Amino acid sequence: MDEPIGRRERKKAQTRQSLADAALRLFLEHGYDRVGVKDVAEAADVSVTTLFKHFPSKEALVFDLDDDLESALVAAVRERPPGQSIPQALREHILLRATGVAAADGQTPAFVRMIADTPVLRDYARRMWLRHETALATTIAEEVGAPTDDAACAALARFALDASDLIERHPDPRRAADEIFAILEKGWAASYSEA
Numbered sequence: 001m002d003e004p005i006g007r008r009e010r011k012k013a014q015t016r017q018s019l020a021d022a023a024l025r026l027f028l029e030h031g032y033d034r035v036g037v038k039d040v041a042e043a044a045d046v047s048v049t050t051l052f053k054h055f056p057s058k059e060a061l062v063f064d065l066d067d068d069l070e071s072a073l074v075a076a077v078r079e080r081p082p083g084q085s086i087p088q089a090l091r092e093h094i095l096l097r098a099t100g101v102a103a104a105d106g107q108t109p110a111f112v113r114m115i116a117d118t119p120v121l122r123d124y125a126r127r128m129w130l131r132h133e134t135a136l137a138t139t140i141a142e143e144v145g146a147p148t149d150d151a152a153c154a155a156l157a158r159f160a161l162d163a164s165d166l167i168e169r170h171p172d173p174r175r176a177a178d179e180i181f182a183i184l185e186k187g188w189a190a191s192y193s194e195a
Contacts, residue, residue, distance in 0.1 A: 023061035
């Protein structure tokens with residue numbers, strides 16, 4: 001009985017990947033605004049209904065790696081080197097993401113440019129990024145032994161995630177990251193001394 005379920009899940013994953021791949025190819029070739037969901041469904045050889053079973057919106061087709069982004073944020077905190085503070089770990093992670101050095105999340109320069117040039121995608125990306133606040137705050141609290149509803153941990157998560165937008169838009173992302181996270185580091189150090 002397990003084998004058919006495994007096959008079914010693999011088929012769903014293949015369909016989802018096919019849709020995401022077709023969408024990205026079409027969006028990069030023709031521009032996000034010139035491609036409709038029907039075009040994506042046809043390119044992936046599925047119905048529009050099937051497309052919406054896998055992706056709730058056209059914008060979601062662009063951002064197929066939401067769970068990966070959250071996992072990477074959490075890992076930046078949990079797997080930081082000994083002696084590195086949580087704000088320092090978040091600074092490094094966000095700076096890598098902002099400067100495109102970490103292309104592990106599939107963000108090629110053309111992909112980043114498409115998002116930057118498309119207001120609806122910029123807004124969606126920001127909302128998606130900020131959805132990780134709770135998971136990040138919980139992880140920070142676990143790391144310092146604080147209650148999961150600790151306000152300082154929640155504030156650090158919120159401000160670090162918000163900082164990403166400022167860093168990405170700044171002409172000198174590294175300088176912006178240094179300045180922003182210096183402030184966060186001072187506030188964090190006043191609240192928590194990490195082991």
